[in-house]
Every structure is written in structure tokens, then in C-alpha cells.
Amino acid sequence: MSKAIVMDPKDNVATVVQDIEQGTSVTVTVGDQTREVRVKRRIPFGHKFALSKISKGERVIKYGEVIGFATQPIDVGEHVHVHNVESVYTEEVIKERREKE
Amino acid sequence: MSFQGFRRDDGTVGTRNHLLVVSTVVCANQVARNVAGSVENAVHITHPMGCGHLGADFMRVLSTLAGFGRNPNVAAALVVGLGCENMQAKLVADEIAKSKKPVRYINIQDEGGTLKATRRGIEILLELSREASQYEREKCDLSELILGLQCGGSDATSGLASNPAVGVAADKVVEAGGTVILPEATEWIGAEHLLAKRAVSQEVGEKIYATVDKYIKKALQIGIDIRGAQPTPGNIEGGITTIEEKSLGTICKAGNSPIQGVLQYAEKPPGKGLYLMDEPGLDIESITGLAAAGSQLIVFTTGRGTPTGSPIAPVIKVTANHNTYQKMSDNIDIDVSTLLQGKETLQQAGERILKEIQKVATGKQTKAETLKNREFAIYRAWEHMV
Helix, strand or coil, X not given: CCCEECCCCCCCEEEECCCECCCCEEEEEECXXXXXXXXXXXXXXXXXXXXXXXXXXXXXXXXXXXXXEECCCECCCCEECCCCEECCHHHHHHHHHHHHC | CEEXXXXXXXXXXXXXXXXXXXXXXXXXXXXXXXXXXXXXXXXXXXCCXXXXXXXHHHHHHHHHHHHHHHCCCEXXXXXXXXXXXXXXXXXXXXXXXXXXXXEEEEEHHHHCCHHHHHHHHHHHHHHHHHHHCCCCEEEEEHHHCEEEEEECCCCHHHXXXXXXXXXXXXXXXXXXXXXXXXXXXXXXXXXXXXXXXXXXCXXXXXXXXXXXXXXXXXXXXXXXXXXXXXXXXXXXXXXXXXXXXXXXXXXXXXXXXXXXXXXXXXXXXXXXXXXXXXXXXXXXXXXXXXXXXXXXXXXXXECCCCCCCCCCCCEEEEECCHHHHHHCCCCCCEECHHHCCCCCCXXXXXXXXXXXXXXXXXXXXXXXXXXXXXXXXCCXXXXXXX
């Protein structure tokens, strides 16, 4: 039984649909494939963990889109949240708009 | 992929065969209700507008009323006016007639009062009813469908499950050559750069930015920053990390297709594929704009539950909150809480929604239809009152 949802095959994070205890192996479906990821710490309902290694500065992808960038290296199965991800909204939007003007 | 629909003379396809009575002005509402209430299978739209409109405001009301009449779910229409209002019944009827369907109009002042206008209206509508009864359902391709999307009464389950599941179905409609419309521009804020990146041209991308900027600036004019402090502490506790993620939780119900354009409120999509609609996301105003743009079917996700329906477009309710589904089972059509229980994959839930879309397009009644939820409201505030 899947305890986490991957919204889009391009995603590098999964969202858990129930509280997951540290060290639990979670089965996730990515596109047509199923894989197992062991979570490094407790992940509460609605929170995310990494499906692959994410380097510092690399983009975090959910819903097939960039939801932010990693502020530190993130390991597979690590909790992905405000402590290691920052928004690109302001920076990116301002940059794109400046380019147009 | 196909469904059984009603082919109209202009080539479009309806999922319903409604007789529509349109009131052009608040003063004609009662006659419109009288007439529609006397004829089997007739629906009416009434509203507090129709007089004293200027410029863009006039066009907004006209395009909404005429768009309802032109929607292929309408087989024939009767327009009821008072006579002296600026939203003239003849003008609305002429606009509807562009769809080549039978349309007539009456004015209460010309007919000689409420009773005579009601009687004349019923006579005309009965004639139209006999004409409309000749339409039969035939096999139609899913590419004929304009699917409208909306969410309301959202909760944490919306971004997690019901919206992404609807997104899977929306992508399949686009893949099949159909059209999807995503309104709720105020909920693009924080993800406009991601939407713009999916635009088919630079021009469309710039229109997405301009639309979002318009709402931000209008609100700032009255001292409100609608970007606020996003995501909120409650969002963060719930697992939402950034403003992008929060907005994507809403817009993901439109899937991942390229964005073909940004429609004005009530504007019919000029082509196939995914379109955005400039509209602030108020449930009834939003589904009214979708139906006026020609949507023959609307999918509506909810977390807390809502009874909303449209006079002419079937509205399928989807929730991923099992508690809400049980508590409001007379209002909600589809339960995708199976996703949260790990009993179904996103793909499977999306396919289940697509099947329901095909069934409802073929005539299966939605819960909102069986309960006679026929809400109608025209969006004006942001454009014309701020």
C-alpha cells in the first residue's frame, strides 16, 4: 500500500498521505514504475521526502514544476521542507520581468 | 474517446438539451421565472443587472447572457426584457442567434404588462420546446468537449489528491483533442512564472503576468497586498514549503498541458487545448463564466463540500476528504480519498474521473442537477467597482 503520492513523473519529492515513522520503507509509484524509499526521519501527513539526491542549489520539483531550490544537500528519503528549501518566486519573477523591460 | 451528445446547427455539441429563458434586466426577472416555471425542462437565468451599464461593464453582462444562450447545452432560448433597459432583449437575442439556434425575444412593455408577457412567453417557449425535442443524442468525439474547472471550499486534501487527480483527467481531455479552461487568476499568484513558462508563445506568457499583476495592483489600490505572507504558518505546519507549492496545489487540477491563451471572462476559447480565464475565483461567478465561454461540463473539487451547480452545465463534484463525502453525500459525486488511503494511484483516480466525465456528458445526472442547484452570478467587482 502506497503511503506517499508522486504528483508527476518529473518530481524529485513525494508527499506522504499519512504520518510515516523514521526508517520506514515507503512504496511510491512514479509514472508506471514502483520503487521503495526508506525515509530518514519521521515525515508528518502532507509533508515531503526526497526521491533522489538533491544538491545544494538544485531545483525541487513537485506537480512537475519547480517549487523551490535546495539550500543544502538533501539525501534520498530526507524530509524536504522550509529548513532545506527556499522559494524561487520573488527572485525568478523579478528577474524575468526585468528582462522584459 | 467519445460520448453521446446533441449536435447543434453551428457544429458544436451539447451534453444537455436545455430550453433557456434569459432575463436581460432585474425588472424582467419575475416574468422570466413565470415563463420558465410553466414549461417542462426549461431553466432560467435571472440577476440584479441589465440597466445603466457603461463600456466594459456593459460588454461583460452582454457577453455573459449571450454566452449562456450560445452554449451548446442550450437547444433554444427565449430572451425576456422590460423594454427601456440598456441591455436590450433584441441585442441579446441577436448575439445568441449567431450560434444558429432558435431564439426569440419579448419585452414586457410591448406585450402590455406581466400577465400578457408571461402568456406570450409561455406560448413561444412551448413552440421552442417542440423544436428542441427533435434533437437526439449521437456519438461525439471527446475533442468536442470544453471542460471547465473550479475548486471551492478547499482543504488540505485538495492540493494533495482531488486537484492532482482532476489534473490527470484534464490532461487526458487535452490529449484527446479537447479543451480545458482554468479560471481563478488570484490563485495563479506565486506560480505565474511557472504558468508563463508553459505558454505556447511569449505573448501568452506576458498576458499571464499582466493578468496576475492586474489583481495585485487593484488590491494594492485599496491598501491590500493579496500576496500576503504566503505560505501561512498553518500551511507550513501542514507541509506546504513555498508559495509556488501552494499555488500549484490549486492549478494542478488543469494538468501539465501547454497553455494556449488567456481568455477574458465568458470568452469562448478560439482553439483546442488548455486555456486560462481571467477571473478572480469566486465559485458561482467562476462557473457562470465557464458556462458562458461554452463549457458543456464542469468539474469542481472541494474539501469542505458545497452544493453549487449551474443552470445549463452539469457540475461534477470531486472530494478527497472522505468525511465530507460521507457527510454531504447528496452533494458530492466522486470520492478520491482512496488516494490518501493508498487504495488507488493518481493515474487510476484520474481515469475514474474521466469515465465519469464521459458518463455525465452522455446524460447521467450530477448530484447538483438532481438537487436543482442552478446558481448564476456575473463577475464584475474587480473590473468595475474597485
